[in-house]
Amino acid sequence: MELIEKIYNAGVVGVGGAGFPTHIKLKCKVEYLIINGAECEPLLEVDKYLMREKNREIIRTTQMVGQLIGAKHMFIGLKEKYHEEILYLNEAIKELDAQIQLYSLDNFYPAGDEQVMVHEITGRVIPAGGIPLDIGAVVSNVGTIVGIHDALEDKPVTDKYMTVVGDVVAPGFLQVPIGTSVRTCIEACGGTSLVDYKVILGGPMMGKVIDGQEIDATYVTKTMGALIVVPADHYIVKRKEQPLTHSINQAKTACIQCKMCTDMCPRNLMGHQLRPHKIMRIMGLGTTDEEILKEAMICSECGICELYACPMGLSPRLVNAYVKQELRQKGIRYERQPLNDVNSLRDYRKVPVPRLVARLDLSRFKGEKLNDMKVLEVDKVCISLSQHIGKPATPRVTVGDYVKKGQIIGDVDREDFGAVIHASISGKVCEVSHYITILQDSEVILGD
The missing domain is CATH 2.40.50.100 (RNA polymerase II/Efflux pump adaptor protein, barrel-sandwich hybrid domain)
Known part of the structure; x- marks a missing residue:
């Protein structure tokens, strides 16, 4: 168990999500090891950078992790359009004679979602409210694998790789000490010409918006992968900062029960019993149906319902988040329900990233050249x-x-x-x- 000990000592956590402690995650035996390199959110490109620059480290370490957990199948999931990254990884696989396969996904959102990727690769569906381990899989981000590689060399997690994009003078990649202020990161990329701006921490769909003093008082963590600078009046900002009371009032007056939020929901399409349109109806009517409301607890808050699906510009995601918080405060837990069949229309309801980027009013940033990795000292x-x-x-x-x-x-x-x-x-x-x-x-x- 030397590898587990080194991972624990180095403080490695999952960098692609909530920061699951890696030494805990890898204490298992599974059939599938899946390395996530699909970069779930638009505009983020750190995973692509790591797969280009640290491909051998990723392949070598993936093999070691696979042996540790007894995985019969090892995959790296990434997007089909990542031609350069696929080339580098295939060269490393051949050079190291690794029993690792690349799995190419279409360019849709949220391809990098853990549950979506597991289904795409294995054909299995993780139970609602469950984790990949429930169906014999472990999923780790490529950044986490790089962290494990460093841990093997007794290098603890002290720095973070980040994408800084949007309205900055020199968009690009940064390697920064953990605990660096967001303001310092922006200045390291030349700052911004905007007078009034806000910053999205993470991706445009699921990231948090900060501004003013928050930019100085927010610091880089092990799980923070991107900063996006946008005008203060940007479409995404307006939607994310919409007051909850306004969203509930909208549900009462403007929800037409078209079901688009449910029909486009990635969880619902995989057979999970999550029906945002029903939750919106209950909130709009001011009634209480706890069995329906509990469905909000399996919402991933991916934002498709809010920023892509709803023709009325409503915010089922925000309502789901509110319901989820209220139920948790009451001590109510989600009880697993039987899965429905995967929706036969799922492949036709995947959200194309180019169309999503256009809807988000971010097209001018898509495909822009990013500067090489800059190592920041603070x-x-x-x-x-x-x-x-x-x-x-x-x-x-x-x-x-x-x-x-x-x-x-x-x-x-x-x-x-x-x-x-x-x-x-x-x-x-x-x-x-x-x-x-x-x-x-x-x-x-x-x-x-």
Whole structure:
């Protein structure tokens, strides 16, 4: 179990989603190991960069992980249009004589969704509210595999690869210390010419919008993969910042029960009992049907219903998120339901990415050339102790301590559902709260 120990010590978590602790995920035996390189959201390209630049590391490490978990089948899922990346990966597979297959997907959203990818590759459907392990699979992002490769060389997770695009002077890739401010990342890409702008953390469909002081007070985490700078009055911003009360009032007055939100829902198309149009109707009527409302708990919040499907411009995603939160606060859990058959029209209802990008008013950014990876050095980081799902790390430093890059500053027991946190720069600890703030210090640098 040396590999698991090294992954735990390095603090590796899943970088493609909520940050599932990798040393916990890989304590299993499965039939399928699937490496996700499909880059689920439009405009994001870090996975493509890693598959071009670190293809041998990815192939070699995938083999080792596959052996660890006893996988009979190993796949890397990526989009058919990734011609250059496919070429590099195939060369690495041949050179290393790896028993790994590439699986090419169409260019649709959300091709990189974990449940969608598992179904595309295996033909199996993960139960609603379940995980890939339920049908004998493990899914990891290519960035996570790179993190495992580094862990094998005793390099902890201290830096993050990111895409910075949108209205910035020099869009491109950054390698930044974890805990770097979002503002610093934008400035590293030349800043923006916009006077009034906002930033989407992550992709345009599922990302969070921040502005003003939030841009200075938000810091890079292990799971933050992209920053998109857009005008403050951009279509996506308006939709994402729509008040919940307004969305509920719209459901009461404007929902025509056309069923498009349900018909286009990726979960519903795979046989999950999720019917956003029924949830909208219940909210609109002000009635309570808990069995229907509980369906919101399996919503992935992919945003198709909100930003693509609804002809009335309503927000079923936002309503689902609200219902989900209310039910959880009441202690209500989702009880697995029998799956329906996969919808025979599923292949015809996949959302083409070019059309989606046009709907999102992002076409001018699609296909623009991104600058090569820039390694960013900073003199201050604010490192969150909760960069993953599960238990936050416990601080192992106090104010006034001097730390070196790679030193453990927060940890969890190996059996805990959490991950170890490391210093991303050398310096002096200036604050310990939910964050650990480190300022670069020449005394530590000289001692490295």
